[in-house]
Amino acid sequence: MVEASTAEQVIEVSGGSILSPAGFSAAGIHTKVKRKRKDLGAIICDVPASSAAVYTLNKIQAAPLQVTKESIAEEGKLRAIVVNSGNANSCTGRQGLEDAYTMRKNSAKKFGLPEHQVAVTSTGVIGEAMPMDKINEGIAHLEPETGFERAQDFNEAIMTTDVAGKHACFQTWVDNKAVFIGGVAKGSGMIHPNMATMLGFVTTDAAIEPAHLQTALSEITNKTFNRITIDGDTSTNDMVVVMASGKAENNPLHPEHHDWNAFVAGLKETCESLSKKIARDGEGATKLIEVKVEGAATDEEAGQAAKQIVGSDLVKTAVYGTDANWGRVIVALGYSEVELDPDTVDISVGPVETLKASTPVHFSEEEAKAYLESDTVEITVNLHIGSGSGKAWGCDLTYDYVRINAGYRT
Amino acid sequence: MVEASTAEQVIEVSGGSILSPAGFSAAGIHTKVKRKRKDLGAIICDVPASSAAVYTLNKIQAAPLQVTKESIAEEGKLRAIVVNSGNANSCTGRQGLEDAYTMRKNSAKKFGLPEHQVAVTSTGVIGEAMPMDKINEGIAHLEPETGFERAQDFNEAIMTTDVAGKHACFQTWVDNKAVFIGGVAKGSGMIHPNMATMLGFVTTDAAIEPAHLQTALSEITNKTFNRITIDGDTSTNDMVVVMASGKAENNPLHPEHHDWNAFVAGLKETCESLSKKIARDGEGATKLIEVKVEGAATDEEAGQAAKQIVGSDLVKTAVYGTDANWGRVIVALGYSEVELDPDTVDISVGPVETLKASTPVHFSEEEAKAYLESDTVEITVNLHIGSGSGKAWGCDLTYDYVRINAGYRT
Numbered sequence: 049m050v051e052a053s054t055a056e057q058v059i060e061v062s063g064g065s066i067l068s069p070a071g072f073s074a075a076g077i078h079t080k081v082k083r084k085r086k087d088l089g090a091i092i093c094d095v096p097a098s099s100a101a102v103y104t105l106n107k108i109q110a111a112p113l114q115v116t117k118e119s120i121a122e123e124g125k126l127r128a129i130v131v132n133s134g135n136a137n138s139c140t141g142r143q144g145l146e147d148a149y150t151m152r153k154n155s156a157k158k159f160g161l162p163e164h165q166v167a168v169t170s171t172g173v174i175g176e177a178m179p180m181d182k183i184n185e186g187i188a189h190l191e192p193e194t195g196f197e198r199a200q201d202f203n204e205a206i207m208t209t210d211v212a213g214k215h216a217c218f219q220t221w222v223d224n225k226a227v228f229i230g231g232v233a234k235g236s237g238m239i240h241p242n243m244a245t246m247l248g249f250v251t252t253d254a255a256i257e258p259a260h261l262q263t264a265l266s267e268i269t270n271k272t273f274n275r276i277t278i279d280g281d282t283s284t285n286d287m288v289v290v291m292a293s294g295k296a297e298n299n300p301l302h303p304e305h306h307d308w309n310a311f312v313a314g315l316k317e318t319c320e321s322l323s324k325k326i327a328r329d330g331e332g333a334t335k336l337i338e339v340k341v342e343g344a345a346t347d348e349e350a351g352q353a354a355k356q357i358v359g360s361d362l363v364k365t366a367v368y369g370t371d372a373n374w375g376r377v378i379v380a381l382g383y384s385e386v387e388l389d390p391d392t393v394d395i396s397v398g399p400v401e402t403l404k405a406s407t408p409v410h411f412s413e414e415e416a417k418a419y420l421e422s423d424t425v426e427i428t429v430n431l432h433i434g435s436g437s438g439k440a441w442g443c444d445l446t447y448d449y450v451r452i453n454a455g456y457r458t
Numbered sequence: 459m460v461e462a463s464t465a466e467q468v469i470e471v472s473g474g475s476i477l478s479p480a481g482f483s484a485a486g487i488h489t490k491v492k493r494k495r496k497d498l499g500a501i502i503c504d505v506p507a508s509s510a511a512v513y514t515l516n517k518i519q520a521a522p523l524q525v526t527k528e529s530i531a532e533e534g535k536l537r538a539i540v541v542n543s544g545n546a547n548s549c550t551g552r553q554g555l556e557d558a559y560t561m562r563k564n565s566a567k568k569f570g571l572p573e574h575q576v577a578v579t580s581t582g583v584i585g586e587a588m589p590m591d592k593i594n595e596g597i598a599h600l601e602p603e604t605g606f607e608r609a610q611d612f613n614e615a616i617m618t619t620d621v622a623g624k625h626a627c628f629q630t631w632v633d634n635k636a637v638f639i640g641g642v643a644k645g646s647g648m649i650h651p652n653m654a655t656m657l658g659f660v661t662t663d664a665a666i667e668p669a670h671l672q673t674a675l676s677e678i679t680n681k682t683f684n685r686i687t688i689d690g691d692t693s694t695n696d697m698v699v700v701m702a703s704g705k706a707e708n709n710p711l712h713p714e715h716h717d718w719n720a721f722v723a724g725l726k727e728t729c730e731s732l733s734k735k736i737a738r739d740g741e742g743a744t745k746l747i748e749v750k751v752e753g754a755a756t757d758e759e760a761g762q763a764a765k766q767i768v769g770s771d772l773v774k775t776a777v778y779g780t781d782a783n784w785g786r787v788i789v790a791l792g793y794s795e796v797e798l799d800p801d802t803v804d805i806s807v808g809p810v811e812t813l814k815a816s817t818p819v820h821f822s823e824e825e826a827k828a829y830l831e832s833d834t835v836e837i838t839v840n841l842h843i844g845s846g847s848g849k850a851w852g853c854d855l856t857y858d859y860v861r862i863n864a865g866y867r868t
Contacts, residue, residue: 174789279771281771281772381517388517407551408586454775
């Protein structure tokens with residue numbers, strides 16, 4: 049069971065990145081799969097890093113996911129993650145799987161590693177054969193180094209329709225040793241003209257066995273990455289990978305370790321920060337929407353209701369139109385599958401109480417409208433039936449979302 | 459079990475309406491709840507009509523739904539349905555429930571009926587008190603008559619953001635008697651600036667007991683009204699009511715009656731026709747999208763997958779952008795919860811085959827684009843794992859959807 053920790057144990061590292069934890073280097077280069085921007089990147093660990101991953105729940109999964117699963121299954125250790133953007137290697141049949149294996153094999157050769165210590169992943173167009181000549185030549189030119197600029201290069205190499213880079217870094221303490229946790233992510237629409245996917249890569253110098261790292265990642269993912277929605281679509285390539293170098297030299301972490309909660313809190317902060325950055329950078333978005341549901345039967349139901357509300361096109365357009373339209377919030381709540389009492393619902397839009405015990409509150413439309421102009425909008429719902437609470441994140445639905453996604457693929 | 463019937467047993471009645479079946483009259487007037495358009499209507503049956511209804515699955519249900527449920531529960535017979543638009547009487551607490559009862563009581567008095575033979579329903583703004591003075595005065599002025607113009611008046615009186623009227627009428631034969639089934643519906647977005655709801659009203663002169671009518675309606679609703687999606691939202695006021703006058707003088711219908719299938723087919727055609735008209739009139743829509751899934755494990759799973767595909771914002775924007783983006787179709791299929799084999803999926807966009815056995819087919823983008831310019835777009839998916847099939851309907855997602863729904867309530 050992952051417990052939330054007190055805020056004091058975790059501090060944000062300004063200017064931090066995936067290369068803040070000891071033991072990691074990275075690279076990002078342009079191989080001409082994409083027209084202009086960098087499109088091939090790698091994260092390398094000096095030592096075999098304990099690794100864990102979570103994958104898309106879509107039944108259609110891209111070839112590299114299968115290859116990465118095989119790598120991690122071997123001994124739970126990775127030394128390299130190699131990622132390309134511009135082609136998702138999804139719906140590419142037998143050839144696609146061979147290409148993913150080739151990408152792994154050539155990466156292993158380049159960095160002098162056993163194949164099973166290499167993870168590969170791809171994001172971009174679905175249903176087109178991988179341009180393996182460019183990928184293979186690119187792999188030969190990857191020269192990972194340390195420093196924030198290399199983390200930036202890697203970030204650029206994994207972007208598709210993303211407008212902004214998405215870094216996060218937090219510090220915590222385990223056995224009185226400073227432990228860093230850094231992350232980088234991409235994702236804005238789930239599949240823009242077939243350009244897919246949410247990807248997250250997290251590094252840490254904590255010492256931890258793969259199985260415990262997987263436990264922490266799986267539980268945290270359910271409360272962070274799985275609580276964001278841009279358009280309700282789930283791609284064939286979604287993946288989050290964590291690598292732990294152990295260079296912080298703490299005693300290996302496990303759920304009974306006295307600093308387990310501090311580590312989990314740091315990892316959760318990192319994943320939550322990346323999740324919010326993804327939501328804010330949603331295709332065409334002008335605002336981050338955070339929905340918090342309290343007083344639910346369970347934390348899980350609270351999170352589920354929050355996600356249903358933040359995923360409603362009608363709530364999203366109301367926020368875009370700076371309309372404190374609580375009616376759409378209660379309607380979305382009503383069709384979520386969580387337990388509720390129709391007579392006890394409170395809804396606030398930022399500081400503005402709009403519904404109390406399911407009865408409309410007279411509020412200042414001007415004050416609500418002014419609040420909705422801000423770039424982060426918080427909607428709070430209290431069901432008053434239990435003590436469960438949870439959050440979810442999304443963004444407003446705008447003309448630009450339609451423009452971006454109605455654009456012709458080619 | 460409702461079985462589909464052969465097409466020959468059912469014919470469409472051109473210019474038909476809810477007043478084509480014998481025994482019905484209707485009215486629609488302006489009471490000033492809405493600024494200009496008619497906003498109060500009634501359908502009256504000369505005799506107590508066997509009645510059945512289905513209601514929203516939203517946990518938050520508007521007051522009139524409760525009152526109508528009580529009416530029908532009493533003896534399964536209705537003589538009047540009274541509907542207002544402009545105010546949904548939803549999230550209006552105890553006062554709202556009293557207002558719904560008052561609306562029923564005054565309607566019963568006006569038409570000289572027992573209260574339990576009157577159904578009431580409302581559509582419009584959520585969370586505002588019903589303007590009962592206008593409603594009560596309006597009820598006194600309702601003068602139902604026969605003829606298509608009165609059906610038009612009624613249709614106008616139930617509209618909110620609807621652009622087009624939505625009538626349907628089919629004829630079938632039971633015991634060699636002509637039986638008419640007429641319908642009218644409203645609904646374009648599930649809740650436009652708090653203007654809610656899909657409503658459907660169906661009349662027939664078939665003789666049938668309420669329980670059998672309910673069986674037929676419930677099964678048909680699952681394959682028609684429940685298979686349309688504009689924006690995934692389900693309102694607090696959704697309702698479909700069927701009234702059967704018995705004036706066709708057939709032997710009462712029941713599932714073992716030799717013409718049961720003919721009647722069910724007629725009712726299904728009526729409901730499907732209304733469903734497609736609602737989808738086509740979706741807020742901001744320029745096109746009707748019909749998704750047909752074949753080769754699924756069951757009919758139910760086929761329908762579920764079809765609805766997931768037609769509800770995907772990415773599929774909807776692709777259709778708007780005339781992009782034969784099969785990648786978005788397979789992605790939506792992959793996250794629907796139906797059984798599938800990732801290697802055996804076929805996808806066609808109209809006549810254009812785009813994916814065969816999960817492998818991209820080289821197709822003419824020009825041909826596909828030309829097809830996607832039409833005002834009805836059919837997407838066909840074959841899973842090749844069973845014999846289940848099902849359809850769902852929706853519309854494209856356009857700039858106008860965002861404009862309409864980002865508009866301020868007041």
